[in-house]
Amino acid sequence: MPTFSISTVSEVSEVELVDLYESVGWSAYTRQPEVLAQAVRNSSYVVAARDDRGQLLGLARAISDDSTICYVQDVLVRPAWQGNGIGRAMLASITDKYGHVRQTVLITDDEPAQRAFYQALGFTEGRDFRPEPVRVFAHFRQPG
Numbered sequence: 001m002p003t004f005s006i007s008t009v010s011e012v013s014e015v016e017l018v019d020l021y022e023s024v025g026w027s028a029y030t031r032q033p034e035v036l037a038q039a040v041r042n043s044s045y046v047v048a049a050r051d052d053r054g055q056l057l058g059l060a061r062a063i064s065d066d067s068t069i070c071y072v073q074d075v076l077v078r079p080a081w082q083g084n085g086i087g088r089a090m091l092a093s094i095t096d097k098y099g100h101v102r103q104t105v106l107i108t109d110d111e112p113a114q115r116a117f118y119q120a121l122g123f124t125e126g127r128d129f130r131p132e133p134v135r136v137f138a139h140f141r142q143p144g
Contacts, residue, residue, distance in 0.1 A: 004049045011041055043061040046059065047093045062098060069101055069103045070101045070103070071104075106118070
């Protein structure tokens with residue numbers, strides 16, 4: 001089994017970020033590397049996965065008021081390392097840190113694998129809440 005370590009970070013270089021985000025095809029983030037780096041720096045909590053050589057394998061970040069809500073943003077793992085528990089470990093680090101808040105929210109792609117992954121970790125899609133489903137709204141803007 002490949003080895004990796006998970007740790008909290010305060011900063012990741014722009015070069016590493018762009019390389020990681022490009023590896024999963026998230027080009028909307030890599031068009032403005034300085035904005036991506038600032039977003040990571042300004043996050044409430046950032047966790048990264050690295051291999052034994054120090055290569056950045058994955059990253060997850062959260063924005064939170066540390067009282068009522070935690071918004072999980074950008075859970076990503078290099079494709080060659082997916083399926084090794086990295087995403088699960090990074091998300092567990094976030095949910096452990098913010099286990100005391102009422103809501104943990106994330107928005108992700110509409111793909112069956114995404115749904116299965118997050119459901120396996122205890123997340124419920126808004127339309128599946130019971131007794132009443134909830135609506136989730138988002139407004140995405142194109143960078144200017």
